[in-house]
Amino acid sequence: MLREEEKQLLKTLVVVYAEDDEIIREALGMSLKRKLKMVHLANNGSHALELIDEHKPNIILSDIEMPVLDGMKMAKKVREDLNMQNPIIALTAYNDDEHKSPYFTDYVYKPIDVDELYKKLLCFAK
Template sequence: MEASEILKQTTILFVEDDLIVRMALVKFLKRRCKGVIEAENGRIALELFIEHRPDVVITDLEMPVMGGLELIDRIIEYDDKQAIIITTAYDDLKHKHSKVRAHLIKPIDSENLLETIISCRKK
């Protein structure tokens, strides 16, 4: 299957507390993916995950209310095979999680993001 077809069949939950970053990347993804759901923190994201069961979760780590690492732990309780991508400004072991399929360092390159989503869907 071609990359564009994979994206057209993919639903994304995008979790980011920075409104400007979230708006820009959600707009970019909506033009390419089947559906994009957005959340500003982990608590809201968990509710949306349970309701919608997206194909891929893309989450920031440092957020108010519930951070990305706690969100990942909670998602894995529901589905330990869930495709999860972390976005972070840090490249260190403190900001890693064994159940995550990919780590993207901010600022996020949009084409790299698409390639990472496609890679997650192929696994």
């Protein structure tokens, strides 16, 4: 359960969320939109880069395995091409070293525990 000051802090956040699975993207996107200032949804890493460049989010959420441009390559481009140091949280089913990247700030493992995700968002918002 979020305290009132935590709810207010979440309401200041602009997030880009990249996920190729439409059901997951829409479901988590709806939850995020109820709590955050603005949520921009992308169905792949390339689309996410466009949204990131346009909206300059506080935090980026991304799946790792996606078509067109995967989350790891997208995170690298955010750091190197866009020169942004904003937190990038990977939302992934992979819990192994092969799917870790220095470009990700943190990880939340699927199935997503939204309470855990909001705690991480709050940590990075402070």
